[in-house]
Amino acid sequence: MATRNDSPNPNSTEAWTVVSRRRRRSLKQQQPKRSVLPGPETLIAPPSPWIPIDSFVDIERRSKLLQRMESAIRRLECSSFYRRFLLRLRGHLVQHGLARALSSALEIRMVVYGVGSIESYDPSRLQLALAILLRRDLGLAVPYLEVFDPILSATECAVMTAFDCAVVPVDERGRREVRAPTLFYMPHCEAALYDGLLEANWRPSSLNRMVVLGNSFSAYEQFVELGSCSGSASVEAAVKHLLLVRRHVTEVEMEEEEAGAGSQGKQDDEDGIFKAFHDTSWHFFDLDDDKPMDLVKR
Template sequence: MEVSVKTPSSDGEWTVVLPSKGRQGRRRKPKPKVHQEEEQQPWKSDDLEVDPQRQARLKQKMEISMKKIETSEFYTAFLEQLKSPEVSDQIRLVLGTDTQLQMVMYGIGSIESYESPRFQLSIAILLKREFDWVGDSIEVFDPVLSATESSYLESLGCTVLSVNEQARREALKPTLFFMPHCEANLYCNLLEANWRTDRLCRIALFGNSFQMYEEQVSFDPEVISATKRIIAAQRITSEFAIETVSEDYFAAFHDSSWHFFSSGIDSELPLFVSEEF
């Protein structure tokens, strides 16, 4: 049987979600292995040299991207949704007594090579500018990042992580995980690392629609294994799908949602973990 839990690709097709290696990630062919290197390990970019000319070109491309997003109807709608009572209430719950969410960005992709990662990064930077509740430092990790891209990200005030956390960061503080179009295993890793009510409720997650994963589920055991936490988390997830508004932003943001995880389920959470895992 064909693997049929899918992740959205730039053309709107749902393509196979199983993790694989490579520089870009989208439009990849399925690989039989579901769990790639799951251990957290030190990471260094493959190309060690920062190229000042490439960095200057990247800066230009990012400026164009930011300007385009900032003046778009898409961004207006994006902000309206975040400011709506439904979503801002959720953010308040994640904040609790804290004033800021720290942002961790996984799987941004190659900002030098592709427009979608540039649009996604632009949104993250603009969020930081727009909302006081977004913390100042953005931590970023994607194994495809070049030394030039990392250096540019640092110049924007981001911190590029030197460890591949496999998205297993524990939300000890309120955290916004910005994970646009990541593969399912990364969302699962994040959930697994935080599978306690007092941690899940500290998470705001921007990424592929969990609802979509549930709708696309298959009987393939590997796929079930790669998505089981997402499916289980559905019971405690409040999801707010974003509108791409125009074709220009479809590739970067289609089938993306904000996700929040409700608390008050202390007795239920361990129960359904042991039932299903």
């Protein structure tokens, strides 16, 4: 899954620099962090049973963490960021994409990969808080949240269960095969994790039923297209399926732009919200059901 480095936000802006929350990023000509490069932890491996890194639930830690999660949810819900997020969510582009993925189904599954340690890191708590609020405000039936990160502790799993999350007992390596409409929420995961998800569903019928809320696909594409960047070839190899399908993806930035958002953005930065969600977009797929995937070209 999304392996965390020392920073709680492994997909930092080292690969590209965010100029403004209202403008597209400019890309630095330097090697991206190791977190976006393929490594032993991102090689294809079969799913395997998983248990938390520790074996028991600490009742005192659980109580404190429950309070911290409740605080994170309230803080996010009251933020200007979440107001902008809801404006985007309820707008035509996102609603059209969700309706297309849903088709005639009555509910959508929601899978959360790579939030990291909610006990150790504030961005992780905010990212899980967004998943909880999104399930409530999506406007669609979501039976429950499926959550997985290999670094979760038993105490963290117990807290997630208290918020009606189901911790996945198998390490799928991010390669969940889609058999029903599914929203994958993957905040700041490794590039190869996105690519593995696409590869596992490399057929129009599956991709069209997927929605991905996570790292901007266009940002990866821009980085690779610089060409002369040190490390761009490694990134290109790590996201080959993402690049192939990119032209069949509608990407929508996760926040709606608001008048006077500058001061609001500053407040979000101070609250750590920007750090948890920068460079995140909605991604909707639109492929002809009868189009062979070997004909999908950049």
